[in-house]
Amino acid sequence: MRYHGGDMSREKLIELARTHIHHAENGTVPLADDVVKIPVENYFDPDRWEAEMEKIFSRVPLVLGFSAELKKPGDYKAMEVCGVPLILVRSKDGIVRGFVNMCSHRGAQLVDNGCGRSRSFSCPYHAWVYDLTGDLVAILDDEDFGEVDVSCLGLTPLNVQEHIGIIWGSITPGSELHLSEFLAGYDEYLENHDFGNCEIVGQQTLEGPNWKVAYDGYLDFYHLPILHKDTFGPDYNNKSIFDNWGPHQRVQAPDHRLLDLVGQPEDEWPHTKLVSGVWTIFPHISIASFDAGGHIYMVSQLFPGADPDTSITHQNFLATFTPNEEQKESIAKTMDFLRYVVGEEDYYTGNRIQKTVKTGAKSHFYFGRNEEGGQRFHRWTDALVGADSEEDLLKLYKKGVG
Numbered sequence: 001m002r003y004h005g006g007d008m009s010r011e012k013l014i015e016l017a018r019t020h021i022h023h024a025e026n027g028t029v030p031l032a033d034d035v036v037k038i039p040v041e042n043y044f045d046p047d048r049w050e051a052e053m054e055k056i057f058s059r060v061p062l063v064l065g066f067s068a069e070l071k072k073p074g075d076y077k078a079m080e081v082c083g084v085p086l087i088l089v090r091s092k093d094g095i096v097r098g099f100v101n102m103c104s105h106r107g108a109q110l111v112d113n114g115c116g117r118s119r120s121f122s123c124p125y126h127a128w129v130y131d132l133t134g135d136l137v138a139i140l141d142d143e144d145f146g147e148v149d150v151s152c153l154g155l156t157p158l159n160v161q162e163h164i165g166i167i168w169g170s171i172t173p174g175s176e177l178h179l180s181e182f183l184a185g186y187d188e189y190l191e192n193h194d195f196g197n198c199e200i201v202g203q204q205t206l207e208g209p210n211w212k213v214a215y216d217g218y219l220d221f222y223h224l225p226i227l228h229k230d231t232f233g234p235d236y237n238n239k240s241i242f243d244n245w246g247p248h249q250r251v252q253a254p255d256h257r258l259l260d261l262v263g264q265p266e267d268e269w270p271h272t273k274l275v276s277g278v279w280t281i282f283p284h285i286s287i288a289s290f291d292a293g294g295h296i297y298m299v300s301q302l303f304p305g306a307d308p309d310t311s312i313t314h315q316n317f318l319a320t321f322t323p324n325e326e327q328k329e330s331i332a333k334t335m336d337f338l339r340y341v342v343g344e345e346d347y348y349t350g351n352r353i354q355k356t357v358k359t360g361a362k363s364h365f366y367f368g369r370n371e372e373g374g375q376r377f378h379r380w381t382d383a384l385v386g387a388d389s390e391e392d393l394l395k396l397y398k399k400g401v402g
Helices: 007-026 046-057 179-183 187-193 211-218 325-356 372-385 390-399
Strands: 036-039 062-066 075-081 084-090 096-100 114-117 136-138 160-163 166-169 199-208 241-245 248-252 278-281 285-291 295-304 311-319 364-367
Touching (some): 007 241, 007 248, 036 372, 046 295, 062 084, 062 295, 084 166, 096 160, 096 166, 187 278, 211 325, 211 372, 241 372, 248 372, 311 325, 364 372, 372 390
Antiparallel strands (some): 036 364, 075 084, 084 096, 160 166, 278 285, 285 295, 295 311
8 A cells, every 4th residue: 555644644643543542442432412403404495405505515615526537737527516517627737727617609518527638628619729727729710700809718717726635626716715724724634545646446426315414424323233234334333433623524433443453553553544434524525445455445525416305426436556457356346335335225215314304294303412423514514504705704614613
């Protein structure tokens, strides 16, 4: 396994592990102060959903891709996020740029969704051509077309930033990222995953329920031995420890995987153990580790669908090694397994929940003291919906939600 993190980054993980091992040895977990009620209408109400699209997904930094997807100049990735078609591209100067996937002439999308490589972007409608920095460089039959200021007709830029092997961005033109404030120091831990030196070894997409129904599950170990009793559940108890940095959380099980470290010198603790658990990036990312002939990550990108009842999840598989044929087969089997677990267990259950919430039978859901991660997620969701201005947003990043 390749690992390029520094000693200070590793020490931060060891500090967390010491605390978690203490809980595992004593059979304890931190608990929230109270049980919290969440209105069920938050999972289907159209006005609430529109507010979440406007105040959360159109405003906070989103994980749009990975450095591993755009390794060389000319590499691009096109995708649609919350109704916004966009392009990420590594320009000749090595910088990753983002644009709305829309020709300035008559609005045609320049490329289909997916990854590719190109020296420029030519509109499939009327062949207007843009370079990799988004400038308009050619108009078909420009003399017949008439005089226009091409300097004002480039692609509409989106604010994106490449950091710790992740491509962060806003889907709203002109919006500032405020990435450092948003991450609240979490990137000092995420960099231990070394995404900048990983390889993309697989991707697949699943449809699911309301984005919060789906995200609740990523923060929930309480269900593991029950819902997943026929897959990986028997290897887990239902306990969890939550660490948080701003709206972001890491969920860890205080079980035998941690107790295996007891008695070993800390400088020999395996890196795979130190980055275990589920690392979430608010509002839509879950990172989990698996052994597939070597250490791989599944990074789930969860986006709201076209309405409150649906969501789209892109499962991205990143390897810390260059796989051989045997490892490729193992990765493929792991991908099939995780498609089944998430699609046929988690999202199958979530889609059924999406139906029950609209029956009017119950007014609230309950998040127990042992479900602090879900409580915190919903506090942040509510707080962001209530943050009207950019000033309010920055104050929230700084102050948090308690």
